[in-house]
């Protein structure tokens with residue numbers, strides 16, 4: 001029997017990005033003993049890459065209110081977002097942003113000393129009127145500023161960190177409640193069971209299922225893999241956002257804030273083509289709209305460069321001062337990865353896989369939801385999910401820029417509050433069976449015993465290519481059906497793949513093998529859910545079903561591993577205000 | 588492309604060794620990290636950290652042809668061959684290019700890197716003028732990669748006492764933040780002979796910082812404030 005070190009905490013949070021750190025902070029401040037587990041040092045989490053900002057209707061630049069923000073988010077979601085959750089998020093937005101400021105986040109400032117805000121896509125005043133200016137920014141390094149501030153604050157509050165520990169699987173108690181997590185200490189290879197009364201998944205996105213992505217190498221959907229292996233569902237996995245402006249070739253992101261500051265897109269004829277697709281909002285139309293327009297331009301032969309495979313993002317007209325003060329990080333990335341100094345030259349860009357709107361379904365407290373036999377929601381005891389790995393669902397079929405960082409802190413805080421309340425008011429016990437750790441240990445053992453077979457690397461490359469070719473911006477039935485077969489064949493091959501390096505100390509090959517199992521689970525959920533949704537909505541664009549079908553498809557896709565798809569109704573009832581009924585989306 | 592890479596596996600190797608590698612591809616636009624990932628596909632045991640692959644997370648600091656830098660933003664075309672890769676100097680090696688950063692993080696924590704302001708927070712934001720905010724530029728962007736501190740001779744000799752450029756940069760970031768009220772305590776914390784005064788202005792730290800930050804200047808400012816206080 002493998003030796004496992006045991007720990008006991010009030011709560012264990014898996015993930016030290018913005019969502020996990022905000023949840024941990026809430027609990028530590030309330031006097032609980034939370035542990036945060038992260039496979040990388042906290043400030044190396046992907047939140048650090050977020051550039052443009054965090055959206056909240058502060059009204060620092062122009063009149064604004066949370067209700068307009070709510071309208072934009074519902075419309076942006078193409079009416080697949082849950083209106084109770086969206087109201088909750090938008091109502092709490094200003095508060096959580098002020099809190100971040102009080103924690104020390106170095107926001108850029110307006111002349112009057114207030115937090116600087118910039119316009120972002122899909123933002124309007126007065127329910128669809130003029131462009132709003134709603135995204136709060138620390139230059140173009142908002143994610144960095146936010147992540148470091150939250151980490152610093154957790155240091156101050158005394159949160160315990162398990163840094164460079166890879167969570168392998170959730171552990172269940174005798175009643176099926178979640179009782180903690182089994183993790184590998186990467187440095188030594190030792191196994192740890194972190195027992196807890198509340199477990200929070202905050203593992204971020206999984207953009208690495210695609211060949212071309214803005215996502216960090218660590219974005220491998222581990223939380224989703226863990227949930228699926230525990231017999232829990234994931235929701236709306238067909239909804240993947242392709243960001244309009246990834247640097248061609250490198251995949252590195254250029255924030256929408258560039259267009260917010262006045263940059264725009266050009267095709268090879270030097271035409272500002274967004275004027276044709278979105279006469280009002282132009283380059284600041286919603287991301288799905290801009291990404292599709294770009295893909296059409298490129299497909300119809302108006303792309304730039306020798307291969308006609310990208311368009312150009314022009315911003316030199318903003319002037320060196322604005323670029324240096326508001327967009328210094330972008331300038332650095334463009335020079336490094338596109339050899340173009342945006343003060344002089346436009347940046348070559350293509351739509352690039354960016355954000356997972358789907359995830360583990362939760363309610364507004366972050367409690368994970370499964371389904372009972374009748375298809376009703378069932379709260380999973382002891383388990384929460386927050387941030388990009390969760391689907392609460394505030395982004396529906398298309399996320400608005402700046403709403404993810406907001407989602408992290410609003411629902412990170414909400415989960416922290418709920419856990420605190422639960423532990424204060426209920427007597428929670430998680431009785432463990434003898435074999436509670438076995439499923440997780442078996443999974444590790446499979447790799448340790450592998451003695452021949454394919455390389456993890458080869459299977460991973462094939463999966464990423466398949467998802468890119470068969471399930472990206474434009475989708476059709478035939479291609480996706482082939483794609484599903486390919487992914488299922490790859491799943492089978494992965495079961496027999498070979499881990500050559502079986503050492504214990506800092507074995508990153510083992511980490512990558514375990515990560516690929518998670519990626520593969522996410523890829524399968526995504527393509528199966530996408531094939532089934534026979535309409536176009538938000539980021540999900542079907543060539544064979546180009547229209548939105550509100551009659552049949554205002555519902556969440558629910559995927560359990562190894563089972564036929566199920567569905568769940570979208571919550572059309574806000575908490576206090578009138579619902580926003582589906583309307584045609586124009587920008 | 589030819590490489591000579593520092594290898595050390597605590598379970599197998601008595602002592603570290605250098606291993607030659609060869610890659611048969613055009614450098615093109617490739618970054619060093621891309622090349623390392625191709626090498627790892629061949630030799631799974633080759634070990635290094637990485638996350639963002641765009642120079643913002645600070646994971647892949649290493650010593651590249653004798654100079655500390657981030658693999659992900661170092662173009663292959665800029666490197667003389669064979670490319671000699673070693674772990675960041677002066678810290679214990681865990682495996683291959685992975686070093687134990689605990690000492691570095693401890694010094695960072697010693698700087699009390701969080702805003703201290705005891706007055707009750709207002710309902711909205713605390714105001715800060717753009718001029719005051721500008722004082723944080725060149726400080727808050729640090730990605731804790733460790734390239735600076737591990738190129739600093741004073742840090743090598745006294746990693747437990749001399750805070751090193753990265754931690755001091757953070758100390759100064761909070762000292763100059765107009766919203767922070769603990770300036771006096773912060774300066775007092777740094778009064779001992781080692782924390783600050785072991786910096787001899789050698790500027791190695793400035794030369795290697797991949798974010799173009801200037802720890803030496805921040806250290807000089809701290810010294811000035813301390814002198815002013817004691818005068």
Ligand SMILES: Cc1cc2nc3c(=O)[nH]c(=O)nc-3n(C[C@H](O)[C@H](O)[C@H](O)COP(=O)(O)OP(=O)(O)OC[C@H]3O[C@@H](n4cnc5c(N)ncnc54)[C@H](O)[C@@H]3O)c2cc1C
Pocket residue numbers: 014015016017018019020037038039040042045046047048049050051052053054055142143165166167168202203204205214215216218219222223253255354355386387388389401402403404405406408
């Ligand atoms: C380039 C880029 C720019 C962006 N810009 C913006 C923006 O301007 N505004 C905005 O609102 N959104 C933006 N987004 C989206 C937003 O940044 C992300 O959605 C968000 O940061 C995700 O945060 P998170 O806390 O959910 O997860 P992450 O920050 O990804 O953190 C995940 C954490 O989980 C840990 N983890 C994962 N798996 C395991 C495991 N198995 N064991 C242990 N730990 C594990 C990781 O170590 C990490 O700590 C951007 C995204 C990208 C890619």
Ligand code: SF4
Pocket residue numbers: 738739740741742751752785786787788789790791792793802803806
């Ligand atoms: S200037 Fe100071 S901190 Fe920087 S390398 Fe030299 S001694 Fe170290």
Ligand code: SF4
Pocket residue numbers: 728729730731732733734735736752753756795796797798799800802
């Ligand atoms: S100051 Fe520069 S070199 Fe030093 S840790 Fe920060 S980013 Fe890295």
Ligand code: FES
Pocket residue numbers: 636637638639640641642643644645646647648657658659660
């Ligand atoms: S991988 Fe993040 S800085 Fe290089």
